[in-house]
Amino acid sequence: MYPVDPNIDIDIGDKSNVSGLQRSQDLQMPAGDIPARECDVFPMSELGIQADQKINDVLPSPSQYSAPFTSCPSNFPTQLKHIKTCTSASDYSYFRPNPTISNRTGSGRQGTRGCRLWEFLRNLLRDSRFNPSYICWENEAERTFRIVKSKELATLWGSKKGNAKMTYEKLSRAMRYYYKRKVLAPVLGKRLVYSFGPRADLTL
DNA sequence: TTATGCTTTCCTGATT
DNA sequence: AAATCAGGAAAGCATA
Structure with a gap:
């Protein structure tokens, strides 16, 4: 194992x-x-x-x-x-x-060094090693999720990208760039809670 | 070689 | 006070 x-x-x-x-x-x-x-x-x-x-x-x-x-x-x-x-x-x-x-x-993998951030998040949500300890569904039907361990999540993302200097500040900036593209959306009033937008295909 | 996509980095300022 | 959130600006990197 x-x-x-x-x-x-x-x-x-x-x-x-x-x-x-x-x-x-x-x-x-x-x-x-x-x-x-x-x-x-x-x-x-x-x-x-x-x-x-x-x-x-x-x-x-x-x-x-x-x-x-x-x-x-x-x-x-x-x-x-x-x-x-x-x-x-x-x-x-x-x-x-x-x-x-x-x-x-x-x-069709455009400019992605290995993996897109939103796909990485989606995959963590499918993985019992990280859901619910690092990230969990807030309301899966509404496609909203909560980041539980922001610092650790950033470290994990960094390790996936070979970037030891990744922080939640930087990870979250990348997530905010998703708003315009409707891949992610903020959930009003809730810190560390986001929702997947219509451009994020969770079935893949 | 250039254009484009997806970040990454840095930043100022606001909010909780 | 420390985290988090919001975006602007610019740079980096890989792909089309």
Whole structure:
């Protein structure tokens, strides 16, 4: 079983010897006992993972390889290749896909470094590791949610974006930019409460 | 190469 | 008093 660690993502790590991929964050996705469809960044089809599989079904548990190691475990999907020496159990997740299989053209991901903020929030709300401890529904029918741990949430967002300097001040500024685009809306009179707007598709 | 989208950063000031 | 909220301005970064 994977450790319940919000910061563990699959990451291609150093891009210097990767052709066809731009940044490590391109390939981040949540690990753990999460349905494959919950992958919020990287299409599971590109990893050769079926929609009904869970990440734990296709990746070996950390105990199956002792750190450090430098080669791809044999039971990894062939599309994944290990590129970084793991030095600890928490560092097990540095892998990259085969660039020849990854074809990002036409994916429609505009200017998103890995993941959009509102999608990140939506995904946290679906994840019992974070809902209701970090973020929770205020009224799911009305698409309103409450940020429970603002500071921790910002840290989490920062870790997802590879930005250790993220703060709630900055995260919330990005959220306010969503107002105009109707992706989010403020909930009057309630601090730390927002609602998803019509432009936020919660069914995806 | 440029335009655009999505932030990130910094800021001033208001509100709770 | 400390958090939070509101936006303007500008810069950064990736994609189309």
